[in-house]
Amino acid sequence: MYLVIYVGLLGPVPSRAILKARQNHTASEVYSSDNVLLGRYYIQDRTNVSFDNISPAAVKALIATEDARFYNHSGVDFRSLLRVLFKTMLLQEEKSGGGSTISQQLAKNLYPRRQYLILSTPINKLREMIIARRLEGIYSKTEILELYLNTVPMGGDLFGIERAARRFFNTSADSVKTEEAAVLIGMLKATTSYNPRLNLERSRQRRNVVLNQMAKYGYLSPTEADSLKNLPLKLQYRYETHNDGLAPYFREQLRLELVKWCATQLKEDGKPYNLYTDGLKIYTTLHAGMQTHAERSMRKRMARLQSQFDAHWKNRAPWGNNPEVIRAAMRRSKHYQKLKAAGLTEAAIQERFRQPKEMNLFSWRGSLKRTMTPNDSLRYYERFLNTGLLAVEPGTGYVRAWVGGIDHHTFKYDHVRSRRQAGSTFKPIVYTAALERGLTPCTYFPNQLQTYTANNNDTWTPHNADNKYGGEYSMRGALAHSVNTISAQILTETGLEPTIALARRLGIQSALPKVPSLALGTADLSLLELVTAYTTLANKGYRVKPVYIAKITDRNGSVLRQHRPGTGVAKALAPEHAAIMLELLKGVVEEGSANRLRSEFNLTLDIAGKTGTSQDHADGWFIGITPQLVTGVWVGAENPAVRFRTLSLGQGSNTALPIWGEFMARLVRDREFSDWRQSQFPQLPPDLQQQLDCPSFLAEHPEPVIKQASFLDKLFNVFKPKKKERKAQEKEWKRDKHNEKREKGKSRGRFWD
Template structure:
């Protein structure tokens, strides 16, 4: 009879203990904290969660289509492919491997496996038994795959976990277990930035998912635990060990017999690696650039429900100016030339190539690697880092002869990629700026940097026409003569510009402006620049549409300024567009899935002429001479092009960049070739000059245009007829030699002068 009161008394006494009170308060606080975070997540405080109705539309989500100027499909943007593998296309052993390894209670829970969570809590957290698993489910992983994770100021992991659990339960209410497995296997990320089991099967085993063997399916499922660590391409033995664990899991849950598990575990892990990448196909750099632009545009637009449009599921249609046929020609021309040029480039350096022998350069590039920085932050010594980066592993390497998987180290891979020349090429309609071709590099899979939109490089001699334009615009006559001889400018560190390849040129020969520019004479370009004055040239460049701040120094005449290729193309368009610069553009309109226009775009053409009609016609005639008789004459005598073409070649100091600008009445094309690493140039000027490195891409491209009658309106168009005054003012001898008295007087003069900066 006395036991109950005594027990009650003890409980009351215990509750009065301070440490018990604090423990209860602490426990209640933790509970309230977690409940508050959960409710805030549920109520959308940390961002709107997809509703049940939103989830119902996942399978109906429509990709955004990217169309060329003729309505031809050239790309899609999507998260969930509208045409994934159906459930019956997955082999049964793939499903078994997935469930046995990732979520053995998949068919029993409602998206969140409370039993597994309790097991993880007691075994992992309380008892420290890491074999208890992670408590995640396939549905939770699907929620993460579909909607990603966000970073918050605090408690990011907790908030994301709560979000995923809420979404997972909603997914389970909307979809069947088969539907969930189908969505999961079509969206889950595998190694090497591969999404979906079909792409992974094609990439690692060169076969469709339905043909995967048991051990191959187990290999892919095994990588899901850590896609980098268990990447079979990089870590074959680790991946094989993980594969065998998956096989053991399949045996444990009666999907395999013990005999079968032993037999399969003893098999070698054999890859048939083949890149299966969405970065391939027509115009990959263009598609990537348009994606960024469209995402920015959509941030400013809302649909009838007041929500922002979704690039990946709203079925939008993006209409562009690109001509897919011309684009295919441009890419073909680029590959044809760069493959040959790369071979010449490597042969010229031989064993002394900087990517092989310049240890200072190589070490500098190694220190830029993400892997190097990670190891450095982890506290490894320089030697330990070097040893780690020297470990060989199977890596897919780009090659003009065909991509290969080779057993190389990270350092070997770096040296391999350092040697490659890259390129940028843009063709626009000069009257509007409409982009017709867009080549941002040699291969988007391996070289993501876009040399059309992102890159800024020294433009070399392609700046000279802007100097001459300023000169003509400020009253200089085309038949003004300047001597070839070099001059030292004392107020600029005794700078002495010289001409390439002419060590024994006659100092008494004088060229008029036409001959000087068409032959890209450095010494005369600087003298013309000095005559006009730095401020006037820079002002003229701004009128042309150059937005970059230009260096106020005489070397600007030779193109030391770094300017974006796209901007340069719009500037040059003015010479065949009534003196009006344009801004290259690619998107004409975006419509919704029903064809309703939600935004459209008009050409951005300058409203004011950058220079007079007289100046334009003079400059165009001079640049015609560049093609007919000057530095770009190989267009005529090597490639046999007889079209109406004007142009300008460009080569920068130390042969780092090669340029060619091609002007035709209906198309303006700019090409650049060089190494991504500014420290590596061409071995010789004969290889690196714009006429050899960049011009052939345009030549091969235009030859293809000529062969297709569809483009006769471009290839057969003619330039405007110059006015009589223009022809009259150009009617003079290209060069003249100083007379005896002038030669005598000049010989006694010091070849030094100051540069006019006013």
């Protein structure tokens, strides 16, 4: 039978050449720019480590427990084999051991056993002996131990000593303690029965057996073994899925791109790379420190905003009596799509969605265990507001932080790439196009209602958020206070085509409607597009394509792909126009809708930016520029029908801006970025400064000069009734109430920020 197996009549036996070229399936790893492991892509959760990076205690525990004569045989220990055969077959001892050497076990790990009916065990044993002998002829004893400890299954999708040490003890293979190594080696006998998380006491007992074996073969003294056996078994268990860890939305976006990229890259054997098995190292531009601050800022502010939203609506459904909102959510769900793919009718699917079951729900207070129908869970999740955040270095285009949503376990949609109505964040593009067409920053525009006609003869009359009109605004004032009537005028004077052409040069790729309301942001744009456009303004008019992959290497460190700084840079507009726009956007922070960044968040560095609020305040935005970073934030619900009812709560300055402010406040408090606290934009040249030297607003009727009251006038006024003052206050109060009613009943189609 040995000869039959050896020549391959019962199936191929790997040759020495194949064994020498054998490579383990190894996870690909994603690293941040500050060298933090962000995540891994794998089928088998395995990280290969060299023998020098494995604790000697783990090696000693393995040899003492699994193959005491490892250094004295050439792959097959015939003495142990005879002992096992004698005790098993003649003495009928069930616990006599298997007689397999470490080399034979390695053969079994590399080439799993096959079925040969009643002869499966002897055939597989002989096959493993042949492979073990060949392995010993190719590799040294040290290399075999390294191979074994990198391939050994540790339960489920977990393989190798490095990942096992990380999962059970939150340490590395070279730092694992003797008692911890004994636990991990003890698991090899039965990965489920001796799993310390599932069976702590059985695992402790098995650990002590391993420690006894180490003492028996001289790797520990009896005193050391007894001392270690008395220690409690303490775990630091860390099981992370692809949804866990830093930047899960970013890593998923990266995964989708890398799978396509790997399919086009061929290895030496002519096969394409496999992201999940070939052990690639992906070095990204993401900064783990910034990403941590971004995610913490998001969680803090979104939890607070959700509480505000729930109190605002109380027990009422934000979507009112519109059943289509829940029906649309059902059709989007994976559960629905799986049932549809399985061939169920619409009626059958709806019946499934009415059947209660136990489920874990996301909440800002932690996971909730509830029994409810899938329909009820849809209603529960439709009430949640979501967000996206993207931070990019303007000079390099390096993406430093990427937050695609509030929880990747529950909400898979990435709001960095999703398209939503841009609102007033589009206005800086309109203003920049106007500068290119020759309009000057100190050109004054009347704040008055005007009606515009589109190409299809539809008429449109833009209104201001505060319903206040009159006077004249310069560009700075109009942008700072987001005056809709003037943005429409500027677009009309500039023209739709030049504005759209500039948007394309700035990096906007989405469809842009050729209608006058484009001035107020009727286009659906992504956060990635808007941040790219603002980055161009911050980078002296040069557009830099966002970069998030710095380098990719294979498992041996050979570079497969590397970003070259300076590539993807294109001049989009004149530097002087970019500088003027940056100065105009500073006005939004200094005197406009973003002024709370100074008062509430105590930010003293230079900031330029723009808030934005879309139709019926379904979307809130803030894109902020600092000398080192351009960061954009979007906030809204998955369905635009779910929103705040009032402008004061739903506008971007109340929803998106606080996340931005929290993020930047955390950064400047961080020692690594403390020098940002007083950072400033470059000083404008005198000629450009002169172009901006004008008031933001000119009143329609200047205030009359009031004559200084005499002493007798003042004395008389002490006793004069305050009737006029009371009337003025009453008139102001009535006007405020009137405006509040107008806001509650305002017509659709207005853009308020």
